[in-house]
Amino acid sequence: KQEVTQIPAALSVPEGENLVLNCSFTDSAIYNLQWFRQDPGKGLTSLLLIQSSQREQTSGRLNASLDKSSGRSTLYIAASQPGDSATYLCAVDIGGYQKVTFGIGTKLQVIP
Amino acid sequence: EPEVTQTPSHQVTQMGQEVILRCVPISNHLYFYWYRQILGQKVEFLVSFYNNEISEKSEIFDDQFSVERPDGSNFTLKIRSTKLEDSAMYFCASSRQGADTGELFFGEGSRLTVL
Numbered sequence: 001k002q003e004v005t006q007i008p009a010a011l012s013v014p015e016g017e018n019l020v021l022n023c024s025f026t027d028s029a030i031y032n033l034q035w036f037r038q039d040p041g042k043g044l045t046s047l048l049l050i051q052s053s054q055r056e057q058t059s060g061r062l063n064a065s066l067d068k069s070s071g072r073s074t075l076y077i078a079a080s081q082p083g084d085s086a087t088y089l090c091a092v093d094i095g096g097y098q099k100v101t102f103g104i105g106t107k108l109q110v111i112p
Numbered sequence: 113e114p115e116v117t118q119t120p121s122h123q124v125t126q127m128g129q130e131v132i133l134r135c136v137p138i139s140n141h142l143y144f145y146w147y148r149q150i151l152g153q154k155v156e157f158l159v160s161f162y163n164n165e166i167s168e169k170s171e172i173f174d175d176q177f178s179v180e181r182p183d184g185s186n187f188t189l190k191i192r193s194t195k196l197e198d199s200a201m202y203f204c205a206s207s208r209q210g211a212d213t214g215e216l217f218f219g220e221g222s223r224l225t226v227l
Binding site: 089 | 116153205216
């Protein structure tokens with residue numbers, strides 16, 4: 001059974017810092033990995049999708065990497081801003097009709 | 113920008129009552145999903161739906177749950193007889209394609225409170 005772990009559970013950084021969020025998964029036979037952002041009481045906003053054949057994806061200040069063989073993904077946020085404060089979720093698609101397994105998330109607080 | 117919309121945003125119901133949660137997926141998407149998130153816990157897969165039938169379902173999705181696409185736009189989740197443990201945020205999602213390429217797009221969620 002696929003397990004997804006996210007470390008750290010919470011992170012507080014001063015504005016402007018670069019930071020890395022980590023995601024690990026137990027079964028490397030994945031179709032894709034997606035990073036989401038969740039604001040309190042809100043839905044999930046897709047940030048980046050990495051296909052199984054890709055190593056990384058970039059969008060603006062965000063860069064996500066994928067190492068399938070080691071079962072790891074990182075989300076790099078450059079020059080963090082207070083508006084980046086949210087919970088970041090990693091989700092792994094193990095195939096079929098997107099039976100996706102989520103991590104518990106990393107709660108990020110960027111202090112002005 | 114196209115988005116997944118869900119109604120109601122919050123529903124309070126008595127234990128044993130039937131609840132229907134509604135979703136309008138993105139119009140050119142073909143795959144539809146329901147997920148739930150109990151407060152403080154992980155987002156959990158419930159069911160996926162493609163070509164007017166259930167593709168996969170989790171062990172959570174028992175006989176009390178059903179899904180339907182009654183017309184060309186709506187996608188509903190019905191809970192027949194709600195239990196206290198059904199209290200959660202329910203998210204609808206859709207994707208244009210299935211596994212290997214399909215980016216998931218989520219709605220804002222419907223918060224269900226069972227008393």
